[in-house]
Amino acid sequence: MTPDDQALGPEDYERAAQLWPSELLKRATNLLIVPTWLPGEDRFWFRHEHRDGHEFLLVDAATGARCPAFDHELAARALGGDPTRLPVEGVEYDGDSVILSVDGARLRIEPRDGSSTELPVPDLNGFLGPRGEELFVRDHNLWVRTPSGTERQLTTDGEEHYGWAEAPDASDDRIDRDRTGRPPGTIGCFWNPDGTRALVPRVDERAVTAYPFVENIPHDGDVLPKVRYVRGKMSGDAEDSRWEWYLLDVADGSRVRVGSLPGELRILPWHAWWTARGTIVALASTTAQDQAAAVEIDATTGAARVVYLEYDHMFRFNNVWFHDDNVRYLPERHELLWFTFASGWPHLWLIDLATGAARQVTDGDWVVQDVVRTVGRQVFFTAGGVEPGRNPYLRALYRVDLDGTEPNAGLKCLTPEDADHAFPAVPFGAVTRDSGQSADLRSCLAPSGKYFVDNISRVDLPPVIMLRDADGKDVCELARADTSGLDEIGWTPPEVFRAKAADGETDVWGVLVKPRRFAERDSWPVLERIYGGHQVLAQPRSFLEGLNGMFMFGLHSLAEMGFAVVLLDGPGTPIRSRAFRDLTWGERDRFGIKHHRAAIEDAARTRPWMDLTRVGVSGHSSGGYGTVMAMLLEPDFYAVGFASSPALDPSVSSAYVPEPHFGKPDYGDGRSARRTPDEIAPNYARLSPSTYAARLSGRLAIVYGDLDEQVEPPGVLRFTAALIDAGKDFDVLPLPGRDHHYTTEPYYQKRLWDYFVEHVQGRAPLRHHRLDVAPGERLHVT
Known part of the structure; x- marks a missing residue:
């Protein structure tokens, strides 16, 4: 029995709720500024925040001179709001009139009388x-x-x-x-x-598997469950979606079909460029992403040829899935800027599309992260690890020339501070939505390439936002964060740490999140928030990400319940070298759990307050898989796990989930397609947690949504069946009507807190207590 004096009360949850992500964000201003440039000009507008509101400013980048972007009082009368808190999302100029985007509507406001006219929304x-x-x-x-x-x-x-x-x-x-x-x-x-x-x-998709999802509580109020079918290739299926491409005449609808590509290559729907040579340049890849190609299409006949082909068991056009591809067509010389790990590090290359010849543009033991813009014969991009001794994940802006005879021609760092310089990436696929205009204008780098807005911060350094020219010289300070509201409640930033992986040589970086009442003289149980996937960086880099990064959601509240929380990126994850990326490839421990354990143990050697006799782990999606594998592969270290939407069984999953993570299923004889419905690929069985169910010795909770299209519920239930067959105790929390995105719900977060409070700390949580916070939103990857 837990002593009554150790039981949690409402005040414990209220204290944790004070650090709920949306509450933290209310207490800081100017955490990230992304300007919107005026078409054809080196002027931009941005939202400047104050503790008591915000204003919209128009800036001349050449001089740094600023003025109100519009008449706030006039706009407030037209919108019926407070001039210091206008909910404006976009600003356009049409002669003397200003067009404001507000809550999905566009309003033209006349400067003479303040009258407004609603305009059509694209x-x-x-x-x-x-x-x-x-x-x-x-x-x-x-x-x-x-x-x-x-x-x-x-x-x-x-x-x-x-x-x-x-x-x-x-x-x-x-x-x-x-x-x-x-x-x-x-x-x-x-x-x-x-x-x-x-x-x-x-x-x-007519021949593709129609996967049945059971909507147990129908959206329309029907008392009987409904079956919802989602088509997609499952692991081991022979049939996949077939992508046909056509050249369509917009005047009469006539069409020419584009020729097929060899093997399993297919043109991707994200990037294609019409050229002055009567051709189209497009990108192609396979479902498993083990091949990538540059393709040229004859714009008259539709004939397609592969100009450049690359093999890599984990090819990426960017380190991170949710960022725009680091590929650009350069029309003046019919070249393609290309991104590849061919040298052992992720770098930029240049492909001559006429000959297929490739040469390296950047080189070194460092990482190109995002291409920001090409301007003439120069490329602006972010990179990490160029400067020796620095955190390799922190971004800095660089410029390099394309016409050098050797790599790194004219390479120049434009942001010298030892900090993260956040140049938010364009969301994957978005640049084709409207011919690239919004992506071109809403960017930290001016379309002309002459100026940029630099968000300078670290998780422990509040942002200072500078306006700089293309050589990195300061024009002016635009804004700086006010974090006094965080100081008022005693918030402390995460602690960055570096430790060694299980090989004793490889550096692993991460952060530690501590409660406000932290004291080194005390002993603190340790929780790891794990992801481990190859396609997303988990740890925060900027101050904003430290408050509410993609995998930081709720960690400050969780720590406040009495834990030291660890978030790290181990081998197998992105934004490092190919050797780091491939260190776990082909192993049953694909997510490198042993390396996570080793890094935590190494960090604890200089932090004796980390109590490694009480360790828990949680994660969502791929992190759910990582959580379960941590409990099974390192059961003497990880004692309690909370796995949500765990992608558990690669043999019964959508092929788009396991193939990029683990490679294609291998049924023998070179087959990647099953012959019978019950055939299991041996390499996938080796990676399935069900194979190791008998090793469970700790306390494990599994959470899933019954309408999760990314992690099919039957795959989760197959694992629970394996646990039952092995005679294991476990907990299950089904969430009816939820898809893959429920982790920001207060109910989910409280259940996570309570599980670790009860089974790691041995304290009694407060049952049936509703958190008085609004559902949150995770910060998208920047």
Whole structure:
């Protein structure tokens, strides 16, 4: 029995809720500034925050001179709000008038009398062409909408699961679309420069597995469950979605089919460029991402040829999945800027598309992170680890020339401070939505390449935002964070640490989050928040990420319950060398759990307050898999686990989840497709937690949503069946009606806190207590 004096009370939860992410964000200002540049100018507007509100400023980048972006009092009268707290999301200028985007609407405000007129809102589901026409999908067919609003149908043969430019089922939102009646998104339309033709896809999913999801509590109130089908290739399936590409004449709807590519290569719907040579350059890859290619398409005949092909068991066009690809077409010399680990480190190369010859643009034992912009014959990009001795994950902005005879020609660091210089990446795939305009204008680097906005911070260094020129010289300070509100409640930033992996040589970096009442004289149980996937960085780099990064959500509140929380990126994760990335490839311990354990033990050698006799682990999605494998592969270290939406069984998962993580299933004889429905690939069985279910010795909770399109519930239940067969005790929390994205719900967070309080600390949580906080939102990867 837990002593009554150790039981938690409401005050414990109130103290933790004070550090809820949205509450922390209310207490700090100017944590990240991304300017919006005026078309064709080196001027931009941004939102400048104060403790008691905010204002919108217009800045001349050449001089740093600033003025109000519009008349705030006039706008407040038109909007019926407070001039110091206007909910403006966008600012445009049309002569003397200003157009403000507010809550999904666009309002033109006249400067003379403050009158306002509502304007049409562009349909973000379509693709705008150079003449203002828009391609969009309706009833599985392509339509075009003129600037005047006239609509014309371009195709008539589209059908369900064989639609034109229609997002495939396996897009993580099919069930929500079914429940709400929302149409699928339009994808992959690439206009030619004069707006007369477009490269468009047609996706054939008719032969692909229709996976059944049971909606136990139907959205429409029906008392009987409904079955929702989502089509997508499952592990071991022979059939996959077939992507057909066409050259479509927008005037009459006539089409030319693009020729097929060798092997399993298929053109990707994210990047394609029409060239002045009568061709189209596009990117191609395989489902498993073990091959990538540059493809050139004859714009008249549709004939396609592979110009450049690369093999890599984990090819990436960027280190991080959710960032835009680090590939750019350079029309003046018909070249392609390429991103590859070919040298052992992720670097930029240049491909001559006429000859296929490739040469290296950047080189060294450091990491190119995001291409920010190409300007003329120069490339601006972020990189980490260039300066010796620094945290390799921190971003700095660099410039390099493309015409050098050797790599790193004219390489220059434009942000010298030992800090993170956050240049938020364009979200993956977004640049094609409206011909790149919004991505081009909403960027820390001016379209001209002459100026940039530099967000300078670390998890322990509040941001200072500088305006600088293309040589890195200061123009002016734009803003600096006010974190006095955090100081008022005694908030402390995460502690960055470096430790050794299990080989005793490899450096592992991460952060420690401590409670406000932390004292080194006390002993603190340790919790690890694990991810381990190859495609996303888990640890925070900037001050904003330290408050509410993608994997930091709720960690300050969790620590406040009496824990030291660890978040690290071990071998097998991105933004390091190929050797670091591949250290766990092919092992049953694919997520490098032994390296996580070794790093925590190494950190504890100089931090005796870390109590390694009481260690718990939690994670979501791939982190759920990592949590379960930690409990099974290192059971004498990790005693308590809380795994949500764990991608547990690669043999019964959507192929798009395990193949990039683990490689293709290998059934022998070179087969990656099963012969019988019950055939299990030996390499996947070796990676399945079910194989090791008998090793469970600690306390494990498993959480899942019954409508999770990324982690199919039957895969989770197969593991629970293996635990039952092994006679193991465990806890299960099913969340009805939830998809993959529920970890910011207060109910989920409290159940996580309580599990560790009860089973790691041995204290009694307060049952049936509702957290008085709003559901949160995780910061997207920046």
